[in-house]
Amino acid sequence: MMGSKNDVKLLSFLLSPVGHRVEWALKLKGVEFEYVEEDIFNKSNLLLELNPVHKKVPVLVHHQKPIAESLIIVEYIDQTWKQHPLLPQHPYQRALARFWGTVADKLVKTSYVAMCSSGDEQEKSVKEAKEVMDKIEEEIIKGKKFFGGDNIGYLDLAFGWIPYWLPIWEEVGSMQIVDPLKHCAISAWNTNFLSHPIIKDCLPPRDKMLVYSHRRKNEFSSTLRR
Template sequence: MANPKEVELLGLWVSPFVRRVEWALKLKGIAYDYIEEDILNKSALLLRLNPVHQKVPVLVHAGRVVCESFLILEYIDETWKQIPLLPRDPYDRAMARFWASVAEGQLLANAWVASCSEGEEQERAIKVATEALGHIEGVIKGKAFFGGEGIGYLDLAIGWVAYWLPIWDEVGSMKIFDPAMFPATAAWTGRFIEHPVIKENLPPRDKTVVYCRQKRSQMLASKSHA
């Protein structure tokens, strides 16, 4: 068990990238100190710890700094061996990383763009995101979790789909995540979000919707002035 002072996490309450790191820490029972960041007014600490990207999450463990949520997940898994997140088999590990990359680059990126855009731009983003979700559906079909019988690395990587994607659909007046079209994914989201560690560590929905609506308005306004 880590001493709280040994592990610090710089984050933002609404960030799915930060939450996946928190889920990993809590699943493994690792004590940590959480430091909330104001992304619009970045602290000197954040700029010092992550001068390259200047983003959260940032994990600090015994003075060592790790940035980027996927890298942090792997660092956590390799540092604290209890409740392994990544599969032991090298091929299965490679596939978990591959599908995490697909979900991040094609599904998440385009779902976010779609939620903050209109017209043809939104339609294109919805198309790519929906196609990516179809691939994810094929991976989870017939399984309780991506990690098998319990939550693993890929579940944490794609966990945002269970909570943030329906919100983004609502904010963008769109429908990427259709449970009728993706029944296996829908069943997985239900199991995932009801897990005590996940359920107890989600941002308030109402507050998240307000935040995302504000972001949509800001991005649409910036495009109109471009």
């Protein structure tokens, strides 16, 4: 069962790092889907109806049933379409992958705050993010092409924002979280991940990313000044 555009719909936002996790998963599986771009500054009634709790993208709709939260959606996709398995088969390895997935989600937020903030708050967030990068380097990616081994898997999608989004956030925030000399395995993985045909063909324009990131940083600063 490959699915068709009629029964698989993805509500997302072009520049969302977590939305791309779902898009990558569907494309790796070869699942046809209808993509619906959301304006996150003017959310549609459809999004609010499908995800009334968090009111956020991404949302996957399969057979008229909505699923929210990117990593939950990726796991659903993996269980529904069996080609190109994403999660490990062994229960312990699956549990570990899920654990590191929660770390990936926390790291997105920490790195984003580091970009938007300044002074002591930025310094604290950068320190926290670097400590997590050290753990990723030593414990789960060292010596492997992908987190999933020879093929892209669940954790590659979970951490997939690092190679493309993070350098832009580092530039906008005038900071460094990934040190290419210290994080050699992560840097090599960055290249492998971005070189994959499905990944490199499904990335947002860098210029739009920069404009959006600067906007978010300015909005964050304005909120703090009030």
